[in-house]
Amino acid sequence: MEKGTEKLWDVLKDLTDPELPxxxxxxxxxxxxxxxxxxxxxxxIAPTYIGCPAISVIEKKIASELKKIGISPxxxxxxxxxxxxxxxxxxGRKKMEDFGISPPHPRNAETIGDSLLKExxxxxxxxxxTEKVSEFGSTACKSLYRCLDCKEPFDHFKCV
Amino acid sequence: xxxxxxxxxxxxxxxxxxxNLILGHRTSEWCGHAPTLEEDLALPNIALDLIGxxxxxxxxxxxxxxxxxNEDQLAFLRLxxxxxxxxxxxxxxxxxxxxxxxxxxFSTFMKYFxxxxxxxxxxxxxxxxxxxxxxxxxxxxxxxxxWVVTLGDxxxxxxxxxxxxxxxxxxxxxxxxxxxxFTEMCSQNDFLxxxxxxxxxxxxxxxxxxxxxxxxxxxxILKKRGGRKGEHSEAFGYLLSDxxxxxxxxxxxxx
Numbered sequence: 001m002e003k004g005t006e007k008l009w010d011v012l013k014d015l016t017d018p019e020l021p022x023x024x025x026x027x028x029x030x031x032x033x034x035x036x037x038x039x040x041x042x043x044x045i046a047p048t049y050i051g052c053p054a055i056s057v058i059e060k061k062i063a064s065e066l067k068k069i070g071i072s073p074x075x076x077x078x079x080x081x082x083x084x085x086x087x088x089x090x091x092g093r094k095k096m097e098d099f100g101i102s103p104p105h106p107r108n109a110e111t112i113g114d115s116l117l118k119e120x121x122x123x124x125x126x127x128x129x130t131e132k133v134s135e136f137g138s139t140a141c142k143s144l145y146r147c148l149d150c151k152e153p154f155d156h157f158k159c160v
Numbered sequence: 161x162x163x164x165x166x167x168x169x170x171x172x173x174x175x176x177x178x179x180n181l182i183l184g185h186r187t188s189e190w191c192g193h194a195p196t197l198e199e200d201l202a203l204p205n206i207a208l209d210l211i212g213x214x215x216x217x218x219x220x221x222x223x224x225x226x227x228x229x230n231e232d233q234l235a236f237l238r239l240x241x242x243x244x245x246x247x248x249x250x251x252x253x254x255x256x257x258x259x260x261x262x263x264x265x266f267s268t269f270m271k272y273f274x275x276x277x278x279x280x281x282x283x284x285x286x287x288x289x290x291x292x293x294x295x296x297x298x299x300x301x302x303x304x305x306x307w308v309v310t311l312g313d314x315x316x317x318x319x320x321x322x323x324x325x326x327x328x329x330x331x332x333x334x335x336x337x338x339x340x341x342f343t344e345m346c347s348q349n350d351f352l353x354x355x356x357x358x359x360x361x362x363x364x365x366x367x368x369x370x371x372x373x374x375x376x377x378x379x380x381i382l383k384k385r386g387g388r389k390g391e392h393s394e395a396f397g398y399l400l401s402d403x404x405x406x407x408x409x410x411x412x413x414x415x
Contacts, residue, residue, distance in 0.1 A: 050292055051212015077216075080288030082295060134198035135303045136205040144198060160295055 005034040008041060008073075011065050018057040019139055022099050025058065029087025032078055041066070041073045046083035048160075049140045085160050097123050102145065102156040120156050122147035132156075168345060169283055170224045171244070172352050174234070175388060176273075177217035178245035181235055182396075183266055184210030185403050186253055195256055202303065206263065209296050220285055232414075236407035240400055241390035248332035250387070250396045257311050257318065258325040264304035265329065265366065269336055270297040272361045276353035283351060305369045312373020319374060326370075326378050334382030337362075342388075 001009060012034075013026045025031050025045075033044040043062055047055045059075045066073050085104035088096075093103035102123050120130045127149035137144040142155040188207035194200035218231035228234050249266060253259045274297060277290035311318040337355045346352040359380075367377045386392065406413060 047292075049209060049212065050216055050289075050296060051208045051210070053208065078288070079216075079292040082292035134202055135299070135306075136198075136202040138201070140205045140209060144201070 002033075002035050004036055005041070007069065008034050008043070008066060008071065011069055012043075012062060015058075015061050015065060018054040018061075020096075020099075020101075022095050023092050027089050027092030027095065029089065029092075030058065030083070031062075041071055042076060043073045044076050044078050046078050046081075046087075048083050050079070052140065083160070085157060088157075096157060100124065100154055101142065102154060104157045104159040107159055120145055122150060122152065123154055124152045125150040130154075165349065166224050168342075168349065168351060170221050171342065172346050173217045173221040173224075173286070175244045176352075177214045177221065177234070178243045179249050179266070180210045180217070181214035182243070182245045182399065183249040183263075184208075184214060185399060186249065186251075187259070187263065189253055190259065199256070203259075206300055206303070209300065213293055213296070216289060217286075220289075232407065236404050240392055240397060243387075243392065243396070243400075244390060245387050246332070246335050247384055247387045247393055248329065248336060250392060250399055251329075251332065252395050254325065254328060255321060257307075257321045258328055260304045260307040260311070261322065261325045262329055263300060264308050264369070265333065265336070267297045267300035267304060268365055269358060269362055271301050272358045273353060276358070280350050281352070282349060301365075308369055308375070309373040312370065312375040322373060322375055326375060330378040331383040333378060333380050335385040335387060337380065338382055338385060338388075340388065 009031075012031060013024060015025050017023050017025060017028055017030070020028070028048065030045050030048065031043065032046050033042075035042045035044075043066075045055070045058065045062070055077070062075055063073060084107055086107045088104065096103045100123050102120055119128050120132075121128055122130050122145075125147060127147055129148040130145050131148060132143060133146050133153065134144040136142075137155040141160075142157055144153060145156050146153045184207045187203055187210060190200070190203040191207070192200065194203055214235065215231050218228075218234040221234060222228045222230060248262065251262070271294060274290040274294035277287060278294055281287040281290065308322065312322045313319070337359045339354050339356045343352070343354050347354045347357075363377070363380075370377050384393075
């Protein structure tokens with residue numbers, strides 16, 4: 001954290017994601033950096049997906065929150081390093097599961113892109129007897145599963 | 161950046177952005193029409209990714225050429241001959257099999273394309289973008305490949321439909337791998353990889369998937385081309401009139 005930006009971090013830490021309103025941007029690890037150059041504060045965000053429609057809403061939220069404390073920031077998107085589901089905090093994973101979304105696995109050669117994913121836990125009944133229904137769920141960042149025990153469908157946050 | 165290299169970067173970005181925008185638009189046409197609810201979620205999500213890639217690339221292009229003030233102007237307010245996309249991506253969707261086969265061809269190509277940009281590209285912002293784009297196009301390629309195998313290796317009818325799709329798309333594949341003076345310049349300047357340099361990786365992967373689906377690998381011969389010069393097929397005019405309708409009817413409208 002750059003010195004002098006503590007106040008900005010503090011203002012932004014409770015902002016929530018428009019598509020996952022029970023998670024803060026902090027839980028998701030979307031805000032990467034806040035810096036001060038000569039004239040402006042630059043807030044760098046890492047989109048979860050390049051075409052994520054929530055990004056423009058997030059940018060507006062950040063701008064309007066900071067405006068309240070008299071700051072007009074420059075908001076920049078960063079793709080390098082690409083946003084990773086590993087940046088979701090422990091607390092964020094917990095909240096996700098409570099909300100009925102199975103959180104992503106830690107990223108490694110086997111889980112990346114969910115290619116060899118074997119065990120996805122049902123967030124409703126905790127059974128591991130689940131199967132993938134579709135590569136895509138309600139948003140690009142999630143795939144759709146169903147539980148073979150409690151029969152409930154659920155979203156699984158992809159490992160990226 | 162020197163003027164001529166700015167022109168090169170602008171044109172290079174436009175080619176990739178237009179491919180993504182037009183295929184994104186075609187893919188979005190499935191919204192509400194896909195064979196199952198799951199595919200009705202998947203295809204528009206992929207369309208969103210493709211259009212998102214286009215949007216980011218158009219934004220980079222706008223930073224280079226001040227004639228264009230924002231990405232909407234590039235996406236919606238150019239004339240037909242100013243779009244530089246491949247003929248492959250503008251063709252009508254056809255059936256579901258034809259749609260996923262085209263997506264498989266294109267996203268597999270882009271996966272290897274971004275992989276190379278990641279290793280070497282003189283334009284820093286594009287190099288950074290490629291890290292993320294590589295991951296997303298890999299996912300699209302995987303999704304589409306599963307359908308190619310499922311349908312190819314399905315019933316006689318689904319296999320026949322996939323064979324028809326292969327024949328239908330075959331004339332447009334040559335353009336995908338066609339080097340021209342421009343692509344050679346991009347490669348010499350370490351900006352973008354030459355299309356032909358991607359062929360071997362692409363062929364290995366596509367051939368293996370088609371084989372799994374009991375399908376024949378198509379002949380890659382340069383038959384139809386023109387998209388890169390702005391010479392498009394009949395289908396493109398209809399596509400543009402749909403794509404551009406809102407901005408033409410209500411200039412500068414926004415969400």
